Amino acid sequence: MPLLWLFLGVVAIAAVGYVLGRRRALQSAQGDIRRLHSLPSYYGSNVFIKALVPGIAALLIWLLAQPFYINSTVSGMIPETAIADGSNRGLVMAEVRRTADGLNNAVAVGAMDSNLASDPNADVAVVTQALKDAGQIVTSDITPTVLVAAQSYRAKSNAGRNYMSVLVLLLTVVGAALGLRDSHADFRARNVVEGSVKALLIAAASIAIFTTVGIILSLVFNTLEFFRLYPWTDFFFGLEWAPSFSGRGGSSKLGILPLLWGTFYISIVALAVSVPIGLFAAMYLSEYASPKVRATAKPLLEILAGIPTIVYGLFALLTVGPLLVSVFGKDGLGWMQAGTAVMTAGLVMGIMLIPFVSSLSDDIINAVPQAMRDGSYGLGATKSETIKQVVLPAALPGIVGAILLAASRAIGETMIVVLGAGAAARLSMNPFDAMTTVTAKIVSQLTGDADFASPEALVAFALGMTLFVLTLGLNVFALYIVRKYREQYE
Amino acid sequence: MYDVLHTERNVTQNDVKINAQGVQVYYGDTHAIKDVSVEIEDKTVTAFIGPSGCGKSTFLRCLNRMNDTIDICRVTGDIRIDGEDIYDKRVDPVQLRAKVGMVFQKPNPFPKSIYDNIAYGPRIHGMASSKAELDEIVERSLRRGAIWDEVKDRLQAPGTGLSGGQQQRLCIARAIATEPEVLLMDEPCSALDPIATAQVEELIDELRSNYSVVIVTHSMQQAARVSQKTAFFHLGNLVEYGDTGKIFTNPEDSRTESYITGRIG
Numbered sequence: 001m002p003l004l005w006l007f008l009g010v011v012a013i014a015a016v017g018y019v020l021g022r023r024r025a026l027q028s029a030q031g032d033i034r035r036l037h038s039l040p041s042y043y044g045s046n047v048f049i050k051a052l053v054p055g056i057a058a059l060l061i062w063l064l065a066q067p068f069y070i071n072s073t074v075s076g077m078i079p080e081t082a083i084a085d086g087s088n089r090g091l092v093m094a095e096v097r098r099t100a101d102g103l104n105n106a107v108a109v110g111a112m113d114s115n116l117a118s119d120p121n122a123d124v125a126v127v128t129q130a131l132k133d134a135g136q137i138v139t140s141d142i143t144p145t146v147l148v149a150a151q152s153y154r155a156k157s158n159a160g161r162n163y164m165s166v167l168v169l170l171l172t173v174v175g176a177a178l179g180l181r182d183s184h185a186d187f188r189a190r191n192v193v194e195g196s197v198k199a200l201l202i203a204a205a206s207i208a209i210f211t212t213v214g215i216i217l218s219l220v221f222n223t224l225e226f227f228r229l230y231p232w233t234d235f236f237f238g239l240e241w242a243p244s245f246s247g248r249g250g251s252s253k254l255g256i257l258p259l260l261w262g263t264f265y266i267s268i269v270a271l272a273v274s275v276p277i278g279l280f281a282a283m284y285l286s287e288y289a290s291p292k293v294r295a296t297a298k299p300l301l302e303i304l305a306g307i308p309t310i311v312y313g314l315f316a317l318l319t320v321g322p323l324l325v326s327v328f329g330k331d332g333l334g335w336m337q338a339g340t341a342v343m344t345a346g347l348v349m350g351i352m353l354i355p356f357v358s359s360l361s362d363d364i365i366n367a368v369p370q371a372m373r374d375g376s377y378g379l380g381a382t383k384s385e386t387i388k389q390v391v392l393p394a395a396l397p398g399i400v401g402a403i404l405l406a407a408s409r410a411i412g413e414t415m416i417v418v419l420g421a422g423a424a425a426r427l428s429m430n431p432f433d434a435m436t437t438v439t440a441k442i443v444s445q446l447t448g449d450a451d452f453a454s455p456e457a458l459v460a461f462a463l464g465m466t467l468f469v470l471t472l473g474l475n476v477f478a479l480y481i482v483r484k485y486r487e488q489y490e
Numbered sequence: 491m492y493d494v495l496h497t498e499r500n501v502t503q504n505d506v507k508i509n510a511q512g513v514q515v516y517y518g519d520t521h522a523i524k525d526v527s528v529e530i531e532d533k534t535v536t537a538f539i540g541p542s543g544c545g546k547s548t549f550l551r552c553l554n555r556m557n558d559t560i561d562i563c564r565v566t567g568d569i570r571i572d573g574e575d576i577y578d579k580r581v582d583p584v585q586l587r588a589k590v591g592m593v594f595q596k597p598n599p600f601p602k603s604i605y606d607n608i609a610y611g612p613r614i615h616g617m618a619s620s621k622a623e624l625d626e627i628v629e630r631s632l633r634r635g636a637i638w639d640e641v642k643d644r645l646q647a648p649g650t651g652l653s654g655g656q657q658q659r660l661c662i663a664r665a666i667a668t669e670p671e672v673l674l675m676d677e678p679c680s681a682l683d684p685i686a687t688a689q690v691e692e693l694i695d696e697l698r699s700n701y702s703v704v705i706v707t708h709s710m711q712q713a714a715r716v717s718q719k720t721a722f723f724h725l726g727n728l729v730e731y732g733d734t735g736k737i738f739t740n741p742e743d744s745r746t747e748s749y750i751t752g753r754i755g
């Protein structure tokens with residue numbers, strides 16, 4: 001039975017259950033809704049849920065588990081002798097699966113007799129020819145072992161499918177019956193439905209969490225792999241970043257410190273630009289600007305947030321860099337060698353972050369109750385005194401949050417760095433030197449043509465992991481500050 | 491009905507502190523105050539009474555220009571304090587509000603410590619030259635606000651952590667810490683228990699010796715107890731204004747009589 005039909009069948013049973021459950025509950029109350037614990041539709045939903053959930057859950061679990069089970073049993077059927085030199089069990093199993101699929105499709109389009117497809121004594125050449133005629137891709141000539149294995153694979157899959165259909169439908173019917181049995185006036189159907197809604201929400205939340213865990217695990221495994229190939233002390237404390245791409249793995253120097261320093265330096269410059277400007281802009285917009293000005297200025301500012309970072313990168317490369325060179329370069333103060341520098345990337349990144357800071361802070365400042373401002377004005381405070389001493393302290397937790405969010409963005413930004421700050425990993429105090437960051441190096445390590453198992457590529461995961469831990473630490477710190485402040489003032 | 495006649499009353503004529511003539515207030519298209527004229531005397535407690543929504547708070551907020559902070563609010567007419575037009579271009583509303591303090595209908599302590607809440611005004615206006623002096627202002631204000639005993643051990647605790655009634659008394663103490671000449675109080679006792687109410691009323695009575703106090707209240711008894719003058723508002727109009735004793739015993743307008751005897755509200 002095709003999956004879609006099975007699914008529709010389950011839904012149909014559940015739907016019938018809904019109608020029956022509703023009717024049965026009404027009957028048990030002699031048609032008087034007031035004597036029911038819950039509204040009739042809740043009784044229907046109760047049956048619907050109890051029918052649908054076990055059936056669908058069984059379906060999903062079976063679909064996930066069956067391939068593993070059949071793979072392992074079938075692969076046990078293939079004798080060691082049937083595996084050619086230079087091949088391995090995995091490749092043979094892939095061949096088996098392809099053949100099984102081919103047989104299935106050939107039977108489905110009618111190019112092959114289903115008896116032939118499952119005949120263990122069939123002539124291999126005949127079957128191969130039939131498969132080729134049916135337009136099924138067969139890479140090499142099928143060996144008898146593979147054919148037998150494929151036939152068994154096919155048989156097991158089909159049988160599995162059938163068992164699954166029976167089980168799923170059975171569970172659905174049993175679930176519906178259980179639900180129906182409960183459909184009487186005293187049953188608290190509403191609470192059951194409420195509980196299911198909650199379970200659904202919890203499931204949605206868990207998906208987000210499990211994905212995060214999955215991402216972290218993949219990072220962790222690759223990072224551990226990297227540390228098996230490269231000493232962790234050199235990674236964390238090495239002062240030099242000089243990967244070699246020639247494949248002579250041992251000669252690479254993969255110290256993270258120059259990259260961290262670059263990240264830190266550029267982020268500091270970016271925050272030094274964006275935090276004051278963004279905050280002042282937010283204060284003007286929320287406290288001083290007339291509604292008209294606010295209505296035009298705020299969207300304008302937010303347009304900045306919609307510009308793709310690559311455009312900012314171009315701006316850094318083509319405009320800001322040359323501008324800075326003309327002032328601080330050879331012809332000016334002589335501090336700057338080329339347009340790509342910490343200062344260039346930091347300034348442009350700061351501009352990019354202004355709308356983040358200002359828009360978030362503006363919302364937060366606006367959320368401070370008017371009564372608080374009135375209290376201050378009522379005591380004869382001026383506007384700026386009120387903002388400085390009442391509004392900002394009240395908004396501080398939110399503003400700190402906004403700043404840290406901007407900091408995370410700065411740390412994670414890549415494009416502007418690649419185009420604005422250059423690619424040289426360097427430990428230098430001069431903000432007019434070219435430097436690079438962790439993210440930019442992750443990109444360049446993975447886009448090279450290095451072998452994916454070499455330390456030069458795997459280091460990207462270690463870099464990513466470090467970055468992850470750093471931003472996590474930043475967020476935890478932010479939460480700590482916010483909470484401490486809240487305790488004090490709420 | 492109210493034993494107003496037993497209350498000692500100061501009915502000698504004082505100087506006029508606030509003189510409002512032909513005041514109109516609009517919120518957008520809503521006409522909230524309709525041609526109100528009233529003379530509020532110095533060293534007197536004036537009570538504003540009237541049904542909910544009749545414009546008591548609105549009129550009170552005109553007297554220290556707090557309505558300026560509401561965009562849609564428009565005030566016309568002539569309001570003079572000590573003969574000076576407070577809506578004149580040359581008048582700085584900030585300075586005006588230092589002179590005309592206000593306690594709001596809802597308690598609104600700052601998210602600061604109790605101490606800083608009280609010290610806020612004195613600090614802004616440079617009223618204390620030393621820490622000791624500031625400490626003294628804070629203690630005196632809290633005592634007058636009838637909350638000193640409850641908070642003296644936790645002056646550094648946040649003001650927002652107090653109970654609603656305590657917060658209201660904190661706000662009263664905060665308002666008197668700046669030594670205003672006029673104190674506007676919008677239902678200061680609506681969240682207070684009878685003991686605290688009595689203490690606040692005592693404070694109001696004490697303030698009368700130096701200041702002019704305007705109090706909005708929904709309690710007839712309170713108006714009768716603390717005020718010398720009473721103004722009755724109804725639907726944005728000032729219906730009747732006169733000596734408290736007269737308003738409560740022998741009102742001229744039938745609406746006033748209905749209201750104070752509980753027939754309209």
Ligand SMILES: Nc1ncnc2c1ncn2[C@@H]1O[C@H](COP(=O)(O)OP(=O)(O)OP(=O)(O)O)[C@@H](O)[C@H]1O
Nearest residue numbers: 517520522541542543544545546547548549560595
């Ligand atoms: N900020 C505002 N915007 C628009 N209309 C307002 C605003 N404040 C008050 N009003 C309107 O003005 C009228 C008078 O309101 P006000 O707050 O002065 O009443 P009140 O007499 O103080 O009532 P209460 O005794 O309930 O406090 C009401 O009709 C109210 O709807």
Ligand SMILES: [Mg+2]
Nearest residue numbers: 546547595676
């Ligand atoms: Mg009011």
